[in-house]
Amino acid sequence: xxxxxxxxxxxxxxxxxxxxxxxxxxxxxxxxxxxxxxxxxxxxxxxxxxxxxxxxxxxxxxxxxxxxxxxxxxxxxxxxxxxxxxxxxxxxxxxxxxxxxxxxxxxxxxxxxxxxxxxxxxxxxxxxxxxxxxxxxxxxxxxxxxxxxxxxxxxxxxxxxxxxxxxxxxxxxxxxxxxxxxxxxxxxxxxxxxxxxxxxxxxxxxxxxxxxxxxxxxxxxxxxxxxxxxxxxxxxxxxxxxxxxxxxxxxxxxxxxxxxxxxxxxxxxxxxxxxxxxxxxxxxxxxxxxxxxxxxxxxxxxxxxxxxxxxxxxxxxxxxxxxxxxxxxxxxxxxxxxxxxxxxxxxxxxxxxxxxxxxxxxxxxxxxxxxxxxxxxxxxxxxxxxxxxxxxxxxxxxxxxxxxxxxxxxxxxxxxxxxxxxxxxxxxxxxxxxxxxxxxxxxxxxxxxxxxxxxxxxxxxxxxxxxxxxxxxxxxxxxxxxxxxxxxxxxxxxxxxxxxxxxxxxxxxxxxxxxxxxx
Numbered sequence: 001x002x003x004x005x006x007x008x009x010x011x012x013x014x015x016x017x018x019x020x021x022x023x024x025x026x027x028x029x030x031x032x033x034x035x036x037x038x039x040x041x042x043x044x045x046x047x048x049x050x051x052x053x054x055x056x057x058x059x060x061x062x063x064x065x066x067x068x069x070x071x072x073x074x075x076x077x078x079x080x081x082x083x084x085x086x087x088x089x090x091x092x093x094x095x096x097x098x099x100x101x102x103x104x105x106x107x108x109x110x111x112x113x114x115x116x117x118x119x120x121x122x123x124x125x126x127x128x129x130x131x132x133x134x135x136x137x138x139x140x141x142x143x144x145x146x147x148x149x150x151x152x153x154x155x156x157x158x159x160x161x162x163x164x165x166x167x168x169x170x171x172x173x174x175x176x177x178x179x180x181x182x183x184x185x186x187x188x189x190x191x192x193x194x195x196x197x198x199x200x201x202x203x204x205x206x207x208x209x210x211x212x213x214x215x216x217x218x219x220x221x222x223x224x225x226x227x228x229x230x231x232x233x234x235x236x237x238x239x240x241x242x243x244x245x246x247x248x249x250x251x252x253x254x255x256x257x258x259x260x261x262x263x264x265x266x267x268x269x270x271x272x273x274x275x276x277x278x279x280x281x282x283x284x285x286x287x288x289x290x291x292x293x294x295x296x297x298x299x300x301x302x303x304x305x306x307x308x309x310x311x312x313x314x315x316x317x318x319x320x321x322x323x324x325x326x327x328x329x330x331x332x333x334x335x336x337x338x339x340x341x342x343x344x345x346x347x348x349x350x351x352x353x354x355x356x357x358x359x360x361x362x363x364x365x366x367x368x369x370x371x372x373x374x375x376x377x378x379x380x381x382x383x384x385x386x387x388x389x390x391x392x393x394x395x396x397x398x399x400x401x402x403x404x405x406x407x408x409x410x411x412x413x414x415x416x417x418x419x420x421x422x423x424x425x426x427x428x429x430x431x432x433x434x435x436x437x438x439x440x441x442x443x444x445x446x447x448x449x450x451x452x453x454x455x456x457x458x459x460x461x462x463x464x465x466x467x468x469x470x471x472x473x474x475x476x477x478x479x480x481x482x483x484x485x486x487x488x489x490x491x492x493x494x495x496x497x498x499x500x501x502x503x504x505x506x507x508x509x510x511x512x513x514x515x516x517x518x519x
Contacts (some may be wrong), residue, residue, distance in 0.1 A: 015386075016142070016433060026382075035340075035376075036135070066097050083427060083472045083518065084100075085098070090156045093137055093139040093140070093438070094125075094143075095137045097134065097136060097332065098132075098133070098147075099131075099133050100131050100133060100440075100519055101131045101368075102130055102515075102517045103130075104514065105125065105128045105196060105399045105512060105514050106123075106126075106513050107123075107478075107511045107512035107513055108123040108124070108510065108511045109122065109303045109508065109510045110122075110508040110510065112493050112507060115489065124303065125302075126151075126302055127152070129149055129190065130149060130150040130151045131158055132150070134157075141166045141169075142164050144161070145163070146160045147159055147192065150156045155212070157177055157209075157390070159178050160177040160178075162174070163175075170218050173213070174213065175212075176211070176212075177209050177211050177346065178212075180210050180212065180267060181214065181248040181265055182207040182248075182322070183263070183339060184324040184337055184396070185199055185273065185337065186207045187395050189355075191474075191518045192396040192397055192406050194323050194381055194417045194466070194506055197297075199377045200296040200377075201337075201375025201376075203297060203425055204375060204425065205295045206294070208233065210229035211230045211234065212228055212230060213228060214226065215227070221252055222252065223249070224247075224248075225247065225249075226247040227245070229246065229431045230437060231243055231270070239271060240271075240272075241273055242271055242272030244351040245268045246263065246268075247348075248265040249265075250263045250324075250381055250394035251263075252391075256329070258470045259327065259391055260326070260327050261326035261391070261394070262325060263322075263324030264321075265322040265393065266320070267319065268317065269317055270316070270317045271290045271292065271317055272290070273290065280449065290314060290316060290346075291312040291314065292313055292314075292318065292343055292345070293307075293310055293312045295308060296308055297481055298458065298480070298510060299512075300480075305489075307456065307487050308423060308425050308486075308487045309456070309488050311450075312364070313345060313364065313367055313371075313433060314364040314365065314367075315343045315346065316345070318341050319342050319344075320341050321340045321452075322339040323338050323339075328389050328391055331384075333388075334381070336377060337377060339374070339376075341371070341374075343371050345369075346364070352429075365433050366453075367427070368428075368433055368434075371430045373425050376421075377421040378419065378472060379419040381415060381416065381417030383416070385403065385413045387402055387413045394462045399471075400412060400416075401413045401469075404471065411468055414466070414468075415465070415467075417464040419464075420460070420461055420462075421459070425455035426455040426456060428452075430454050431451055431454050431502065452500055452501035453487060453488040453490060454488070455487065456486035456487025456488070456502070457484070457485045458482065458484050459482070460481070461480065461483075462481075463479045464478050464479075472518050475513070475516070476512075477513050478513070480509070481509055482509070483505065484506055485502075485505045486501060490502070493506045
């Protein structure tokens with residue numbers, strides 16, 4: 001446009017060269033009158049004004065940033081933010097959202113008694129969980145969820161399953177890798193539990209994810225779910241005859257101005273056979289095949305030292321029974337669970353043949369009868385800033401921060417809690433068990449200290465202070481006083497005691513902190 005104006009201006013100037021002196025047309029040699037000259041001057045002035053306006057407009061445009069191009073999602077797709085970007089097309093049923101979590105732990109476990117220097121006690125730091133995955137829905141009522149965990153320099157899997165449920169139907173189905181319908185705290189996400197670690201009986205009784213399928217019925221106040229699982233998780237195991245059947249029921253009425261929770265669960269776990277004497281260990285198996293073992297860390301995974309440990313003994317299967325009780329009343333809540341594990345062990349004189357043959361000369365510790373082990377905890381907590389603990393469909397949920405950090409007057413949410421946690425792995429049936437040679441039928445007593453050191457009891461008195469700056473970040477501080485009686489380390493920790501190994505008592509303290517981010 002500017003170039004066109006300039007061309008017109010030059011043409012006008014050429015026509016007006018003779019203004020003020022006689023001028024002639026090329027055809028008729030007619031002189032330009034004063035009126036025509038005045039009109040040409042006016043046109044030239046208008047063109048100059050237009051050029052100046054165009055220059056000013058171009059300079060303004062050059063000074064402004066380039067216009068942003070708005071990119072709209074496909075028709076019908078609604079973008080939203082739920083800790084991470086989520087895309088959802090309600091008409092078709094498709095949705096997608098990335099998910100993940102980061103749990104960094106640091107802390108210290110004291111060295112008890114005369115145990116001496118141990119590099120696995122004292123101060124330590126650990127990437128407890130580093131998970132990345134996705135979840136969403138598909139047409140036809142299908143859904144999916146998958147998480148990979150990159151902590152500890154290895155890749156493991158969290159939840160990895162496909163689900164199905166018709167719209168507004170109370171029935172749902174899951175198929176894949178997920179929790180085997182354990183108790184309340186084990187099934188709840190680690191993002192939403194109060195302490196850095198779940199109760200110790202979940203560690204001792206090897207409650208974890210397995211490959212399987214489950215069907216659930218979700219009513220207004222109750223939930224019932226049953227499932228059948230393989231004896232292993234997603235790993236390289238070829239465990240093909242170990243299996244688990246499980247069922248869990250929850251009754252969750254609203255009463256007394258709050259939310260109540262009553263739950264019960266049962267698991268029957270058949271152990272994998274011994275592959276003709278070659279004992280293989282799967283990270284997530286209930287046992288190293290038919291050599292059962294139950295043990296627990298001291299309320300943190302910053303150490304691999306276990307003060308209570310049954311050691312390995314010959315067993316074919318076990319049953320785990322659990323009961324749950326919880327309540328939420330505004331900012332106050334409480335929760336507790338109890339679990340019993342009853343093993344079905346070999347008996348002295350049993351003949352192990354075929355795939356049941358044990359390694360090491362077909363020898364194993366054999367209890368005098370089926371041992372039973374027990375764990376229980378009780379917890380009470382309070383939100384100092386007015387929040388209510390999250391709860392949905394029979395498990396703990398995320399807590400909604402009322403005044404997140406970054407908003408006017410926002411301080412985040414502060415939570416305090418206390419817990420007593422008791423685990424009993426002490427069983428006379430196990431301590432009095434013999435080392436049995438199935439081939440010859442002969443028996444021999446194990447060393448006295450080793451025999452009496454099987455099992456033990458561990459009690460924890462725990463305190464927690466948690467700060468939630470925003471909905472998806474949490475900073476956790478835990479303290480625990482650990483009291484132990486007996487167990488495999490009692491002789492080393494209390495060497496001068498005149499009491500029997502299984503009666504010697506000792507204690508230690510631990511501090512643990514966690515930075516948690518989830519999306």
